[in-house]
Amino acid sequence: MDASRLPEPADSRDPEQGSDPPLTGRPEFVALVFHLHPYNPAGLIGAMLNQRIAATDRPFDENAVQLVTSLAPALIVLVAELPGDRLTEAVHELRQASDACILLLVSGDDPADLARALNAGADAFLRESEDPAVLNAVLAAIARRSGQGFASYPRGLETAGFRILEERREAWFGDQLIPLTGMEFRVFATLAANPGRVISPAGILAAAGIEAPEESAAAQVKVYILRIRRKIHDVAPGREYIHNVRGMGYMFERREHATLPGASSHR
Secondary structure, three states, X not given: OOHHHOOOOOOOOOOOOOOOOOOOOOOOEEEEEEEOOOOOOHHHHHHHHHOOEEXXXXXXXXXXXXXXXXXXXOEEEEEEEEOOOOHHHHHHHHHHHOOOEEEEEEEEOOHHHHHHXXXXXXXXXXXXXXXXXXXXXXXXXXXXXXXXXXXXXOOEEEEOOEEEEOOXXXXXXXXXXXXXXXXXXXXXXXXXXXXXXXXXHHHHHHOOOOOXXXXXXXXXXXXXXXXXXXXXXXXXXXXXXXXXXXXXXXXXXXXXXEEOOOXXXXX
């Protein structure tokens, strides 16, 4: 489904109306893009969205390592110009903080500098001038090999006091039914099945079979999240379960969760 058919969450149209899209969507994992020099991120970020990779782009600065430690990305992309004074140092810092795949996206030409960066812990490199098809293929290969997609929700799930029943499209807190619409249920269930995992707005919609640009997805999902939080507050006041990770997406609080035996019979 394309963005032109994206369900409107505005009051003039209930997302529950009409047939819901099928519960499909490819796994997504989190990537961080750091750049050591100015560049146009449109091609890279677009290629990542094509592979359902939730990505954010920012300069490599004193907060980079802390962000890597907090978000535990499956992929780190470091955009650099060769020769680069900080390239090897940046790779070393990132490798010390994470065992994620580190992909260099480089411009310029300095084989010795590139070799030092690879020896410092980078896993592979591409040139910024690379054909977009090659960039897409490399990202697809990394996604296949990472095995770190987000989980689809099982037929019965219990987490942080909630019961999520996929077959009935129902979410319960204790013995109270949360009156979620179809799209609200899908958004909530996708997040709840992945506690502690940041999922981008585009990734959340992708889990519902909807393809949308990140900007459009962000606006849509923000409305769904506000509605879900309001309805959760009615049955479980005093605590936030869904957290906004600025520039990345949304995360359900990290809690152990388990599949419920015979959950579909709950009422």
